[in-house]
Amino acid sequence: MESFSLSAVPNLRKSRIDLSDTGSSTSSIRYQDCTVNSRVGFRGQGAASFLTSQGLPIPSQANQSLLFEDSLVVLRLSKTEFWLVDIENTYHELIEKLELSSEPLEDVYRLFCQHSHACFLFSGEQTASMFSKVCGVDLRGDVFPVGSIAQTSVARVNAIVARQEGKGKEYYLLLSDLASSQYLWEALLDAGSEFA
Amino acid sequence: MKMMNCPLNGLRNISEFVYGGEVKSMPDHVTCSDKEWADYVFYSENTIRVVMEWWFHSPSGYWFIAERHTASDEILNTYDPSERFTKRVEFDSAAAVTEEKRA
Numbered sequence: 118m119e120s121f122s123l124s125a126v127p128n129l130r131k132s133r134i135d136l137s138d139t140g141s142s143t144s145s146i147r148y149q150d151c152t153v154n155s156r157v158g159f160r161g162q163g164a165a166s167f168l169t170s171q172g173l174p175i176p177s178q179a180n181q182s183l184l185f186e187d188s189l190v191v192l193r194l195s196k197t198e199f200w201l202v203d204i205e206n207t208y209h210e211l212i213e214k215l216e217l218s219s220e221p222l223e224d225v226y227r228l229f230c231q232h233s234h235a236c237f238l239f240s241g242e243q244t245a246s247m248f249s250k251v252c253g254v255d256l257r258g259d260v261f262p263v264g265s266i267a268q269t270s271v272a273r274v275n276a277i278v279a280r281q282e283g284k285g286k287e288y289y290l291l292l293s294d295l296a297s298s299q300y301l302w303e304a305l306l307d308a309g310s311e312f313a
Numbered sequence: 314m315k316m317m318n319c320p321l322n323g324l325r326n327i328s329e330f331v332y333g334g335e336v337k338s339m340p341d342h343v344t345c346s347d348k349e350w351a352d353y354v355f356y357s358e359n360t361i362r363v364v365m366e367w368w369f370h371s372p373s374g375y376w377f378i379a380e381r382h383t384a385s386d387e388i389l390n391t392y393d394p395s396e397r398f399t400k401r402v403e404f405d406s407a408a409a410v411t412e413e414k415r416a
Binding site: 179180194195253254267268275276277 | 314328370375
């Protein structure tokens with residue numbers, strides 16, 4: 118099979134989400150759409166050693182994440198699956214390089230999370246309260262510390278929720294199916310609107 | 314809501330899971346008869362007992378095995394499939410086409 122780069126032409130990526138009503142919200146929760154930011158996933162028996170050999174830190178357990186430098190979140194979703202999410206869109210070159218160098222490896226498989234998932238970022242003290250309206254897993258700070266990941270259902274859509282902090286700011290990262298992203302965005306805006 | 318303990322993600326609402334059929338030992342696909350293979354693929358026992366079943370945690374795309382009592386619907390145990398399946402099954406060798414014996 119001919120190989121292709123998932124990281125190609127990042128400048129042509131478009132988010133399908135209509136962000137126009139974000140401004141009218143009085144919520145204290147900050148909503149950010151990071152869907153066009155670069156990300157890549159790797160799965161396979163060799164994924165952990167591949168990332169380590171590239172100088173990246175990896176969480177020791179499944180459903181944990183950690184921060185590389187300032188704004189690259191390394192998520193470990195299972196024993197053999199890792200996603201790298203670029204929060205500020207500054208690590209594109211590294212992500213592209215990783216993707217290309219994984220190609221010849223037999224026990225490392227690239228994952229298509231760039232084009233299959235939407236990526237949102239939420240910050241603000243009331244974010245956990247907003248999630249408690251739409252998600253069955255308790256995401257409050259005392260039981261869901263920084264570095265935790267929950268793969269669960271949010272507003273009836275499958276989602277990966279990770280809590281991280283960088284540059285002194287805590288945030289919740291949400292990755293979910295791209296096809297339902299407009300619905301989820303509106304549902305979460307609606308859920309957060311009461312938290313002024 | 315009913316809850317299920319996912320070996321990867323912990324206790325979750327049952328609505329996050331999808332049933333994947335009974336866990337049965339696979340007959341050797343090269344030597345078994347078509348009837349044995351059809352039995353394996355299409356039929357299950359459906360009796361009252363503790364059954365071993367495949368379940369899928371949809372948000373994380375994770376398959377695991379659960380032991381469930383078919384009458385009480387109580388889930389007694391869940392675990393990673395690596396506890397039962399330790400080696401990869403290869404389907405490279407094609408099964409010889411044989412005439413099925415008529416009863």
